[in-house]
Amino acid sequence: MRHLVLLRGAMGSGKSTFIKENKLEQFTLSADDIRLLFQTPVMTENGTYTINAKNDNKVWKFLFELLEERMKRGEFTVIDATHAKTEAISRYKQLAQSYRYRVSVVDFSNVSLEKLLEQNKLRPEYKHVPDHAIMNSYERMQTENVPKWVNVIKPHEFQEVMQFKPIDLSEWKRIHHIGDIHGCYTALMEYLNGGLKEDELYIFVGDLLDRGLENDKVLQFFIDIKDNQNVIILEGNHEHHIKTWSHDEECVSRVFENSTQPQLEQAGIDKKDVRQLYRRLRQLVYYTYGDKTVVVTHGGISKIPDNFMFLSTEQLIKGVGDYELDIDYAFENNEYSSKQVRGGIGNKLMLEWFSTVYQIHGHRNIFRLPVQAAKNSFNLEGQVEKGGHLRVVTLSKDGFDTHEIKNKVFKLNKGDIPAINEDELTIDNFLEYLQNHKYISEKQLGGNISSFNFTRKAFNDKVWDDINVKARGLFINTNTKEIVSRSYNKFFNVNERSFTKISALADNMKFPVTIYDKPNGYLGTVGYDSETDELVFTSKSELRGEHAEWVKEMFYKTFKLDTIQFIKDTLKNMNLALVFEVILVEKDPHIIEYNEDKLILLDMVKRDVHYGKVDYENLQLFGRQIGIEVKEKVSVIDNWTDFYKWYREITNDWSIEKEGFVIEDSSGFMTKIKLPYYNFWKQMRGIKDKIGRKHDHMIKGSSLYTPLHNKFFSWAKTKDKEYLKKSNIIQLRNDFLSEIN
Known part of the structure; x- marks a missing residue:
């Protein structure tokens, strides 16, 4: 998520040890590591080796380039450097504001000078620094302050502060989760039926605009309610366009530029209001309601992570995996646990699948699944802008309810199937x-x-x-x-x-x-x-x-x-x-x-x-x-x-020995479907033909992507070439299976 952590401490203060103990290596950009990329350690006058700081202009330029690439994706990032000066911390401010990052400093400045000098001697030789450099850094930290816009924490507080925990929303009478709106104001108003109720919470999952015909009305509605205490608005992938427009930046969306933008400008939408709205957008909502735990994102995730802080904002917005991934099915597979319960005839022990963790998301639904797309996963993408439905899931003390509001204000586009006269x-x-x-x-x-x-x-x-x-x-x-x-x-x-x-x-x-x-x-x-x-x-x-x-x-x-x-x-x-x-x-x-x-x-x-x-x-x-x-x-x-459930099952079923x-x-x-068993052995037929013609060097390793692929390939390579050429794949399959079993 959009959080930047700066480690602040003199050489030998324990920053590298802190990174290892908290398993932060994959999230960390280290100035010393980048120095070693530019140049290996150099010999000093006393015959020892040390990291050369003469490349620091290149080092910091490169570090900031890497940091900005991560920030574009909203990735949690740690910077391992001394950050002794106030200006060293302040140079992150512009990037943090531009990419809506929160910044924290983990402060090691209270480590005593004696301990710093002692621990410096215990470091690997090439990481040793002169005592005077440690003294200078230590003294600077005693006189220069961390800027007030930065949150300061101590190392022992890190795990508690950086853990993204669910909030309790049980006090609300009802929670409304409202799906992708895409500029369809009439359908939204039909659902809200007169406005927002003060004792109920409204969570909007993002993609407020684009493709629909009433973008100006939708945007003005959200400008008007953005400060309400009972409103939470998540950032979808389409919200990026209103950000760039409101900041007079170049737009990369033709749909927004050709359709949405003219509606907003004709309506006289104030860009300052839009910038304020964008700053209110959240990345996710993670909450408890009674005995239920619910995560709400725009794009959908495949599993509840140990710590949401370490999941990139890009994945929360665009979703885990490709757009074509059935994220509801993935969530169901990963989140369900099993337990033994008694029931049925004779009160026998049975296996029952259960979970009290739920997901609600929008963004993608190419498989056109219903609102409750899996046991504990709700899909709020209903193609509302194409005359489909605005989808809503409500949660109250009675449990979940699903709702669909047909959109009557839309432009019908021609379908993909070619017309034959x-x-x-x-x-x-x-x-x-x-x-x-x-x-x-x-x-x-x-x-x-x-x-x-x-x-x-x-x-x-x-x-x-x-x-x-x-x-x-x-x-x-x-x-x-x-x-x-x-x-x-x-x-x-x-x-x-x-x-x-x-x-x-x-x-x-x-x-x-x-x-x-x-x-x-x-x-x-x-x-x-x-x-x-x-x-x-x-x-x-x-x-x-x-x-x-x-x-x-x-x-x-x-x-x-x-x-x-x-x-x-x-x-x-x-x-x-x-x-x-x-x-x-x-x-x-x-x-x-x-x-x-x-x-x-x-x-x-x-x-x-x-x-x-x-x-x-x-x-x-x-x-x-x-x-x-x-x-x-x-x-x-x-x-x-x-149909989709049938399709999903049979296309993953290797036991069906049919074409x-x-x-x-x-x-x-x-249309037609070829099954995994058939596809596999058809591919093996091609492989056996290549081996039989002594063209096995043409077989790409990437095509052998399962143990069975490699087992058959290895087996076939041991066989006589004439035997391979003369035998059909059915004979070879039977011989192969009889030999390995």
Whole structure:
């Protein structure tokens, strides 16, 4: 936190020992240590070695540069130097005021001269200083005073004074914790409903302005209430902009400069009032209320530290970890303890998780969690500025209550998901688009049939648009201008594209969503060509390639002649294509192990420019009619919170030996998830291939980030290169696991 501690004492007074005893090394900037960075000890005339002070101009310039970097982040910092002169302490004042730091001096000046001289002799030789230098420093401290703006403490008082302890707020009837407001005055007033109640406490978690449409009204409201005894305002990351504006400094935010600032200036907001408001802002509130302990920050923390004093203000404001971190889940994992309690049938001992420590924060919520985002963590970021909710948590003698106030005054921004105007597509212009598209390749396969697929460059460079996402497993008879077979539009993994980021899914997925198992084979399709009145078997952009021939072989092996005729009639009359997952244990092994060759019916897709498919119930019915396995529906999830919890659990579950899941929302939007087990062994397949080709020097050490990574890597390096090249990853995995177990 924003606290600067200056040690003041002559050489040999015990400052370095004090730092070690209080475990302050990582927080300390030492003038002597920096002197040693600039120059090693030099020999004196009597043959001993000492620290050279001739570089002190550079030393102190560098020390102050380091100090300012720390102050920018609001880090607790100790300066180890003599600070004998008043002016030596006063030179920190400007920085302290600029970065809103409190300054304390730990005073060692009462150590006697005799003890100083004695302790100097016990120091390492290179730290010895002449006796006259100690005498001069000692005498100076007796005559020069510490400036009055600095708090002076003795060494034995340090632990007590520097411990950030919770305050008791139990006298308040109710405590209101009000989330990010972002310039949404109407929603705030709706909650306050007439004003502040004198016997209730109001804690605002920060981000008062920006993005909303009523910034001037919000700022004036806080200027008016800033001195109220029942108001606490925390500093959010957006408060930095009102600081720079009120001090006529350069603004680094386009949102503030282009939107917020004009509102404030048009309203005639006094910058002096804003500076006074900014000085009132706190970094956190840490309090007790009855049997509950509560910490309130803007950004959210992952655990209650032993001493908040040592946590940087930047982490309190911006939050611990990246913006994408689920801080509520982290807090829950780190703060919960377990105890044995009796209960259940037979009054048996059971394990129960408990905690009386709670967190309340704003700032980030890309996973769109509810207000009570975890057992003991409340999230007050509700996208109020986008027409979401102003979030509030209240605490009274009856416990916590959560509140959400819908904001009705906002500007709607266009979403991230690209719009596709299907109505503009006909088979004629669709074919023209395909044949002239920079990132689509056409392969003429004979019999007037061409396959269209997105190019390798589109895949590698992630260049996608409304047309080339359709060019996947797409086969067209260019003579009859008929789609003879097609698979899915290209769809992407979660977090692979902007519109499949978790935050985008939270905003745009339509519930309920259906989760399907994703088998681990390859895609094959069976379509129909009216020109020849024949079924069309395809895979990997081919009609007669090896994988397409395997599809045909498996198809005729699986179905009897009367069933095949039924399938053909269905595809012909209903204008459909069948999409299969093709599992071939020996011919085409992948990552997941299967016991037998089989076709799994994934979908029945319309052979039309407008993508569509048969619903799952009719897909199952058709599967029963032809006697084939249909993809498994894993679950249906009704809301975002349940979906996110499911997503969080399965993406951290290494025990699921599957490729992953396909997610389809109620509007037809699709995305997919690959699971940890699959991802790991896919990576190991690449590693075994490199070792087999004697390219193991190309394997980056950073890619081997778990013990299992390194164990497999070490094991594979001991194996014959031909064995590695000829063996698939399933065989290698089984051999590896049998040898290490």
